[in-house]
Amino acid sequence: MPHSIRVRDLYESLRDKLKLQLIAGEGGLDQSLLDEELDPASYIIAGPLTYIHPNRIQVIGRAEKAYLDAPDHDREEALRQLFGNHTRAVVLVDDVPPDPDLIALAEQRRAPLFTTPLPDRLILDHLQYFAALNLSEKTTLHGVFMEVLGMGVLITGDPAVGKSELALELISRGNRLVADDAPEFTRIAPDIVSGNCPPLLRDFLEVRGLGILNIRAMFGDNAIKHNKYLRLIVHLQRMTDRELATMERLSARQETREVLGVLVPQVTIPVAPGRNLAILVEAAVRAHLLALQGYDATEVFIERQQQALLEDT
Numbered sequence: 636m637p638h639s640i641r642v643r644d645l646y647e648s649l650r651d652k653l654k655l656q657l658i659a660g661e662g663g664l665d666q667s668l669l670d671e672e673l674d675p676a677s678y679i680i681a682g683p684l685t686y687i688h689p690n691r692i693q694v695i696g697r698a699e700k701a702y703l704d705a706p707d708h709d710r711e712e713a714l715r716q717l718f719g720n721h722t723r724a725v726v727l728v729d730d731v732p733p734d735p736d737l738i739a740l741a742e743q744r745r746a747p748l749f750t751t752p753l754p755d756r757l758i759l760d761h762l763q764y765f766a767a768l769n770l771s772e773k774t775t776l777h778g779v780f781m782e783v784l785g786m787g788v789l790i791t792g793d794p795a796v797g798k799s800e801l802a803l804e805l806i807s808r809g810n811r812l813v814a815d816d817a818p819e820f821t822r823i824a825p826d827i828v829s830g831n832c833p834p835l836l837r838d839f840l841e842v843r844g845l846g847i848l849n850i851r852a853m854f855g856d857n858a859i860k861h862n863k864y865l866r867l868i869v870h871l872q873r874m875t876d877r878e879l880a881t882m883e884r885l886s887a888r889q890e891t892r893e894v895l896g897v898l899v900p901q902v903t904i905p906v907a908p909g910r911n912l913a914i915l916v917e918a919a920v921r922a923h924l925l926a927l928q929g930y931d932a933t934e935v936f937i938e939r940q941q942q943a944l945l946e947d948t
Contacts, residue, residue: 654753657748658727659737660745662742693717697729700727727751767823768821780865788867789865797871828894828899829865830862832861869904871906
């Protein structure tokens, strides 16, 4: 079925940032940006004028305008193709003036015509990023998504394992909440998954025994983060004292979890009485940051032990 994102949504989201002005074709603002013929996974929908693989949003700069106006081209046919069935909107960039023919066709075909003084490269970057966030595949994962020490961390685990209580303690330590219970994730690049909060759940955290808490009202605006790249998953797992005693002590088990085709590192933290989970999560994040820089504490420790044995012989 057609995608729910409309031309109007794009216009209202980027109007101020891109200095967009609607010149004609207002009747087409409620058209869907995608339709059944376009694969939603292919979210490259905007680009310079092309007739071979037409874009949903055609960007016309000075070079494209010169092509349309060239005397050796059939201008009428070129404009007809520009406003073909595929076209959802046309953007004139770099202060390219809209001539009467463009305005008339935009009204006739109900395809919004926008102008902006900004260059085409900047416009295309923003349009592609908007498409990546709003038109690509999404998934919802159960857990609490947070920014911990500047890193996007998804906290998962069985129901009632203490995810929300842990999130509340992390917030009290200066970390930030993105989404509780049902964060939405979108793959915006081959190796980048971005997470955000559904509008209905924004600012709220449910804690058993306390009910629904408004984190923004309690801790201030700085306790909330609108979106964040997913870089680490922390899985909480209940363990008995016996299970804890049999765990590998020198090194953590290296795990990954696939999210929208991207492998995300995962750390499992045992949940047992007396363990300070907030400190453990922050330590897991710090260890992951060091690992990204190539540092492995276990490897350094083993090398030190081996060196000590060599010195004693």
